[in-house]
Amino acid sequence: MYDIAIIGGGPAGVSAAINAKILNKSYIWLSSRPTSKKVERAELIKNYPGLPNVTGEQLAWALMHHTESMGIGLTEEVVTGVYETGGKFTLLVGDKDYDAKTVILCLGVEAAKPVEGEEEFLGRGISYCATCDGMLYKGKRIAVVCTDKRFEHEIEYLCSIAGTCYVFPLYRGYEIRAENAKTVLKSPQKYEGDARLKRVIYKGGSLDVDGVFILKSAISPATLVHGLHVADGHIAVDRGCATNIAGIFAAGDCTGRPYQYVKAVGEGNVAVHSAVEYMANAE
Ligand SMILES: Cc1cc2nc3c(=O)[nH]c(=O)nc-3n(C[C@H](O)[C@H](O)[C@H](O)COP(=O)(O)OP(=O)(O)OC[C@H]3O[C@@H](n4cnc5c(N)ncnc54)[C@H](O)[C@@H]3O)c2cc1C
Numbered sequence: 606m607y608d609i610a611i612i613g614g615g616p617a618g619v620s621a622a623i624n625a626k627i628l629n630k631s632y633i634w635l636s637s638r639p640t641s642k643k644v645e646r647a648e649l650i651k652n653y654p655g656l657p658n659v660t661g662e663q664l665a666w667a668l669m670h671h672t673e674s675m676g677i678g679l680t681e682e683v684v685t686g687v688y689e690t691g692g693k694f695t696l697l698v699g700d701k702d703y704d705a706k707t708v709i710l711c712l713g714v715e716a717a718k719p720v721e722g723e724e725e726f727l728g729r730g731i732s733y734c735a736t737c738d739g740m741l742y743k744g745k746r747i748a749v750v751c752t753d754k755r756f757e758h759e760i761e762y763l764c765s766i767a768g769t770c771y772v773f774p775l776y777r778g779y780e781i782r783a784e785n786a787k788t789v790l791k792s793p794q795k796y797e798g799d800a801r802l803k804r805v806i807y808k809g810g811s812l813d814v815d816g817v818f819i820l821k822s823a824i825s826p827a828t829l830v831h832g833l834h835v836a837d838g839h840i841a842v843d844r845g846c847a848t849n850i851a852g853i854f855a856a857g858d859c860t861g862r863p864y865q866y867v868k869a870v871g872e873g874n875v876a877v878h879s880a881v882e883y884m885a886n887a888e
Contacts, residue, residue: 606704607633609880612684613711615641616866617857619668620873621709622677637683637822640665685733687830699736707880710855715823722796730802731817735759744768745815748805756820846876
C-alpha cells in the first residue's frame with residue numbers, strides 16, 4: 606500500500622509528486638498524459654516566478670525534467686474510480702487497482718460537462734473502462750464515445766468483443782477499420798433508459814444499445830469519488846487542501862479559480878504536507 610496516491614500530471618500533480626518524494630513518502634503518481642495539455646499549449650507565460658517569458662513547451666519540459674532528475678516516475682493511466690475500503694483508498698485503473706492511505710486529486714478542470722444521463726447510468730450500462738467491463742458486452746450492441754485518438758486501441762479492443770460497435774469519434778483523424786464498427790459523426794446529447802441504459806440520443810437520431818463506453822482522459826470529480834463535496838463545479842477544500850472526505854486532498858484548478866500555474870503548484874505542496882500530517886495523526 607502506498608502512503609499517497611496522486612492523480613493528475615499537471616503542475617499541481619508535479620508539485621505533489623516532488624514534495625512526496627522529498628518528504629520520503631511512498632507514492633504512486635497517475636495521469637492520463639505525461640504532461641498537461643494546458644501547459645504545453647500556453648504561448649507565453651509571464652507570471653511564473655523565476656521563469657520570465659517561458660513558453661508552455663519550455664515549462665512542460667522543465668517540469669518533466671525536474672521529476673525525471675529526481676527519479677520520479679509517472680504511471681500513464683486514467684483513474685476511473687476511487688473507493689474507500691476499510692481505512693484505505695482503492696484506485697481503479699483499467700483492470701488493475703492500487704491501494705493508498707491518502708489520495709491527492711490534481712485533476713484540473715474539464716471543459717465539457719457530462720452529457721445528460723451519463724452520471725445517472727454509470728455502472729448501469731455506461732462505463733469509463735474498456736478493459737474492466739468490455740467482456741460484459743460479448744456479442745452485444747454497444748456505443749463507444751471517444752474523445753482522443755490515444756484511446757483508439759481501446760475502441761479496437763471493444764470492437765473485438767461486441768457484436769455491433771457504434772463509434773462516436775469526437776476528435777480528428779479517426780482510423781478504425783473493424784468490420785463491426787459503424788461510425789456516427791455526431792456528439793451524443795443524452796443517454797436514456799429505465800433501470801439500465803437503453804439508448805443514445807444524438808442530433809437527428811437515436812440508437813438502441815446494451816452499453817456505452819465513454820473513453821476520455823478526465824472524469825468529473827463527483828463521479829470519480831462517491832460522496833465528494835463539489836460546489837460550482839469545483840472540489841470544496843479548506844486551506845489545507847482537505848476535502849470533506851478524511852484522507853482525500855485536492856489541489857490546482859480542480860479546487861477553483863484562479864486557474865494559474867503558481868496556485869496549482871502551491872496547492873500541490875500544501876496537499877502533500879496535509880496528507881503527511883493526516884497520516885501522522887492517524888498512527
Ligand atoms: C492556453 C492556456 C494558456 C494558459 N496560460 C497561463 C499562464 O500564462 N499563466 C498561468 O498561471 N496559467 C495559465 N493557464 C492555466 C494553467 O494551465 C492551469 O491553471 C494549470 O495547468 C492547472 O494545473 P493543474 O495541475 O491543476 O491541472 P491540469 O494542468 O489541467 O492537469 C490535470 C491533469 O490531470 C489529468 N487527469 C484528470 N483526471 C484524471 C483521471 N481521472 N485519471 C488520470 N489523469 C487525470 C489530466 O489529463 C491532466 O493532464 C493557461 C491555460 C491554457 C489552456
